[in-house]
Amino acid sequence: MSLNADVIRKDFPIFETLAHGKRLVYLDSASTSQKPQQVINRMVRFYETENANVHRSLYELAEKAEAAYEGARSACAGFIRARSDRSIVFTRGTTESVNLVRFSWGRSHVNAGDEILITEMEHHSNLVPWQLLAQETGATLRYLPITDDGELRMDLLGDYVTDKTKIVAVTLMSNVLGTINPVRDLADAVHAVGGRIVVDAAQAAPHMPVDVGELDTDFLAFSSHKMCGPTGAGVLYGREDLLEEMPPFHGGGEMIREVYDDYSTWNEIPHKFEAGTPNIAQAVGMGAAVEYLTDLTMEAVREHEKDIAAYAIDRLQAAGATVYGPADIQGRGAAVSFNLGAVHPHDMATIIDQEGVCIRAGHHCAQPLMRRLGVPATARASFYLYNTPEDVDALIDSLEVAKGWFA
Amino acid sequence: MVRMSLEDLYKEVILDHYRAPRNKGRLDPHDVVLERNNPLCGDEIELFLRFDGDTVEGIAFEGKGCSISQASASMMTEKIQGLSAKESGALAESIKAMMAGEEEGDPDALGDLVALKGVVKYPVRIKCALLGWNTLLEGLEEGGKPRG
Numbered sequence: 001m002s003l004n005a006d007v008i009r010k011d012f013p014i015f016e017t018l019a020h021g022k023r024l025v026y027l028d029s030a031s032t033s034q035k036p037q038q039v040i041n042r043m044v045r046f047y048e049t050e051n052a053n054v055h056r057s058l059y060e061l062a063e064k065a066e067a068a069y070e071g072a073r074s075a076c077a078g079f080i081r082a083r084s085d086r087s088i089v090f091t092r093g094t095t096e097s098v099n100l101v102r103f104s105w106g107r108s109h110v111n112a113g114d115e116i117l118i119t120e121m122e123h124h125s126n127l128v129p130w131q132l133l134a135q136e137t138g139a140t141l142r143y144l145p146i147t148d149d150g151e152l153r154m155d156l157l158g159d160y161v162t163d164k165t166k167i168v169a170v171t172l173m174s175n176v177l178g179t180i181n182p183v184r185d186l187a188d189a190v191h192a193v194g195g196r197i198v199v200d201a202a203q204a205a206p207h208m209p210v211d212v213g214e215l216d217t218d219f220l221a222f223s224s225h226k227m228c229g230p231t232g233a234g235v236l237y238g239r240e241d242l243l244e245e246m247p248p249f250h251g252g253g254e255m256i257r258e259v260y261d262d263y264s265t266w267n268e269i270p271h272k273f274e275a276g277t278p279n280i281a282q283a284v285g286m287g288a289a290v291e292y293l294t295d296l297t298m299e300a301v302r303e304h305e306k307d308i309a310a311y312a313i314d315r316l317q318a319a320g321a322t323v324y325g326p327a328d329i330q331g332r333g334a335a336v337s338f339n340l341g342a343v344h345p346h347d348m349a350t351i352i353d354q355e356g357v358c359i360r361a362g363h364h365c366a367q368p369l370m371r372r373l374g375v376p377a378t379a380r381a382s383f384y385l386y387n388t389p390e391d392v393d394a395l396i397d398s399l400e401v402a403k404g405w406f407a
Numbered sequence: 408m409v410r411m412s413l414e415d416l417y418k419e420v421i422l423d424h425y426r427a428p429r430n431k432g433r434l435d436p437h438d439v440v441l442e443r444n445n446p447l448c449g450d451e452i453e454l455f456l457r458f459d460g461d462t463v464e465g466i467a468f469e470g471k472g473c474s475i476s477q478a479s480a481s482m483m484t485e486k487i488q489g490l491s492a493k494e495s496g497a498l499a500e501s502i503k504a505m506m507a508g509e510e511e512g513d514p515d516a517l518g519d520l521v522a523l524k525g526v527v528k529y530p531v532r533i534k535c536a537l538l539g540w541n542t543l544l545e546g547l548e549e550g551g552k553p554r555g
């Protein structure tokens with residue numbers, strides 16, 4: 001069941017291009033992934049043969065568009081083992097999904113004096129919306145601390161999940177540390193006090209099997225563009241009963257049932273949350289990405305990434321780098337943040353780009369985490385199903401070049 | 408070829424100022440102190456200015472960040488010390504124009520600062536190079552000094 005990354009690379013046309021005349025070594029998939037030909041072709045086919053608006057028209061072409069769009073929804077439901085397609089709201093991505101929960105569930109359930117619990121390792125898109133909700137409602141925003149190894153301080157959970165906790169928002173996999181968090185334990189803790197859990201699966205969904213039933217999560221958000229799909233599409237999974245009772249998010253076409261001069265009634269879920277013409281081709285592309293990954297199996301993707309991340313961490317440490325996040329590969333994904341002595345991450349990224357190596361340098365949209373780690377910035381190499389040990393070797397060689405500049 | 412352009416960027420001068428920054432540390436007493444950062448990448452500068460009438464009599468900085476941001480600030484302090492506020496402002500503006508590709512930059516007037524021109528080829532790094540200069544412009548304003 002293991003993956004052959006050398007074969008998989010052939011599905012991704014971008015790898016036929018060169019970077020500064022050299023082999024493209026793309027190590028920034030945690031930011032956005034590359035796209036396989038299958039996904040690109042699916043979107044082209046949609047525009048060439050199925051394009052029409054959805055949910056509105058009565059002709060055959062529109063039925064094809066509708067079937068493609070709703071088929072993508074079913075694919076996404078299956079991908080995270082959701083019981084019903086009605087739980088799958090299409091959004092623009094993780095950020096919009098989290099904000100949907102903030103506006104729709106948050107504003108109608110969170111009051112002054114309540115608590116919202118997030119963690120020290122959240123991405124800004126699972127942090128700022130909750131900071132804003134806290135400011136709007138007078139609730140208190142709390143941060144579950146992490147250890148120096150980048151794991152949640154689950155031993156402190158009793159102090160942080162209280163009768164006042166209305167929402168726990170947590171990432172399933174950190175985009176900086178790679179940490180895979182014990183989300184089920186957090187879900188159990190917040191459910192015991194009558195609160196809800198929102199899971200940021202932007203990094204997890206592309207890289208490991210995700211089962212919303214096993215996690216017992218109330219909401220879960222992920223983005224198409226990080227999992228081989230196009231930009232402009234994403235999913236908010238919500239438990240059906242919660243979505244049913246939530247007020248709408250955006251108002252407009254498609255989300256209504258009937259509109260009168262002074263009031264309206266709402267469409268069924270998930271359509272209640274999909275106002276206006278959605279990103280149809282992008283959703284269809286996301287469905288194709290889900291099929292692409294499902295064919296390979298997420299178990300195999302995860303196994304491949306464990307191997308490549310373990311190799312990368314070994315070689316980085318041997319090269320003198322400080323690597324952040326959990327040491328045990330079982331508890332982490334393939335986003336590997338590091339620092340290399342005197343070579344500042346920005347300088348590193350510029351220099352190794354000349355060698356064809358693309359990494360990210362900076363705060364990775366997690367400024368509170370950077371403060372916690374006590375570093376202004378890190379470099380991050382993140383691996384995916386198309387990365388090979390050769391890519392790791394190219395990274396290490398390019399780092400030697402960078403070190404040479406500052407020697 | 409590729410090597411050449413990189414060498415431009417990391418010219419000896421930049422690395423030299425990065426390794427051994429000039430006027431690094433607090434300046435006490437001072438008339439103005441200003442802390443600014445580059446939110447996108449976390450580069451930080453704390454700039455101290457002391458005036459004697461209209462002259463920038465003392466200038467120093469604290470900071471951390473990449474070689475470009477720190478070397479640029481170091482070169483700036485060397486160049487600005489002893490200039491009038493008006494001249495300082497004008498120089499900052501012309502460095503900004505050079506980085507925007509609007510001005511060629513006069514090698515005689517710029518001296519070491521010409522090394523910064525290499526950064527123009529790396530658009531994402533321009534804001535690193537300008538962090539110190541933008542902070543200086545704000546500092547002059549805060550010190551009540553008329554801009555050139």
Ligand SMILES: Cc1ncc(COP(=O)(O)O)c(C=O)c1O
Pocket residue numbers: 030031093094095096123125126171173174175200202203223365
């Ligand atoms: C952990 C995590 N959460 C949220 C996001 C935001 O995703 P998007 O920009 O697709 O909304 C990202 C991606 O940058 C991420 O890594």
